[in-house]
Every structure is written in structure tokens, then in C-alpha cells.
Amino acid sequence: DVKVTQSSRYLVKRTGEKVFLECVQDMDHENMFWYRQDPGLGLRLIYFSYDVKMKEKGDIPEGYSVSREKKERFSLILESASTNQTSMYLCASSLRGPNEKLFFGSGTQLSVL
Amino acid sequence: RKEVEQDPGPFNVPEGATVAFNCTYSNSASQSFFWYRQDCRKEPKLLMSVYSSGNEDGRFTAQLNRASQYISLLIRDSKLSDSATYLCVVKGFQKLVFGTGTRLLVSP
Secondary structure (H helix, E strand, O other), X not given: OOOEEEOOOEEEEOOOOOEEEOEEEOOOOOEXXXXXXXXXXXXXXXXXXXOOOOOEEOOOOOOEEEEEEEOOEEEEEEOOOOHHHOEEEEEEEEOOOOOOOOXXXXXXXXXXX | OOOEEEOOXXXXXXXXXXXXXXXXXXXXXXXXXXXXXXXXOOOEEEEEEEOOOOEEEOOEEEEEEOOOOEXXXXXXXXXXXXXXXXXXXXXXXXXXXXXXXXXXXXXX
């Protein structure tokens, strides 16, 4: 079974801190994604990557950056955390292809105080 | 207009009932369609893909209507374990777009 592992289940940070969210997948998937999920807004795509060292902006990239130095690892960085970035963050991976099935990590609930 | 729209529910049904959800999408060029299931405080998981001719997986049937731009999910003989949020997902040019989900509550 594919495993997507997110480093923290719960995280509490202060406004202005730099925050790193780590995601690792063990099935050699080419594609990796970062979403945030908020009540009433659903899952929104922040950034995605189709290959090592490659990144593309999603729908809401402002305030975030990403890093993909290795195929299995995709990191989301909040350069200066703000309260409106309090959310559930979900990492996902998939094989390359038109009907790629997304495998999600269990999520990180980030609270920015 | 949202790219993918779903009735948020909740749909409250008794065990054994048949329930159907619809989802509309705005991009007529959308290529692929899926239903994901998300349990409370858990990550989404793929329930089934939706094919043009319609497809069935046990008690679950998915349909696609390209002319009216909607997909549907039918659940027959509902079980308590079907209680979850069902996310409609549509693939556009490069990425998947998620609906906000329809919540289903199945009661004894």
C-alpha cells in the first residue's frame, strides 16, 4: 500500500514564524501536491510538482513556497506564518497519468496564534 | 460560479435506504471525474472513478452527464459505515478540482 507521511499531526506556531511542513511518499510517485482544507471551502491546491526540482503554483500560492529536492519528499514552507494560514494541510501523491489516483497523507492541523 | 458545486447536505437517511448525490462542473473541457470519500478527521480516499458509460462498484453507481455537466453517485442499501463526506473531483487542464463535499449520515 502507498504510504504518504506527514511529519506532524498537529502544529501550533506564532505569527511571523517560518514553518516547514514535510511530506514523504514511499511509492516512487512522480506527482506530489499540497492542499489546504477549510470548512465550506473544500480542498484548495497550493502548489504541485510533477518532477524533482520542479514546482507549479496552484490556486492559492500566496504566502507559501515549496521544495522538492528528492522525488519522495515535498516540503511546504510558510515564510512568515499568519493567522489566516490556520488550516488543515494535506499532502498527496500520484503516478503520472490522465487518471491519476491521489493518495493523501493524514494531514497536519496547523494553528497560527 | 464555482468550478465544482455540491449540495453540502447533510443527507440524513435510515439504514437500507437509497441515496443519490449530484455534482455540477463548469468546465466543459473537463476530462476525468472521480468520487472521493472523507471520514471525519481523516484524509480523502478514492471511492471510484466515473466513466462516460457509467459504472458500478457493489452498492455504488456513478454516472456522468456531459451534456448537462454533472456527475452523480448513487448508494443503495445504505450502511452505517457509509456515513462520511463525499467529494466530487473533476480534472481540468492540469489539476484536480475538488468540490466542498456532501455529508451523508446513515442512522439505525
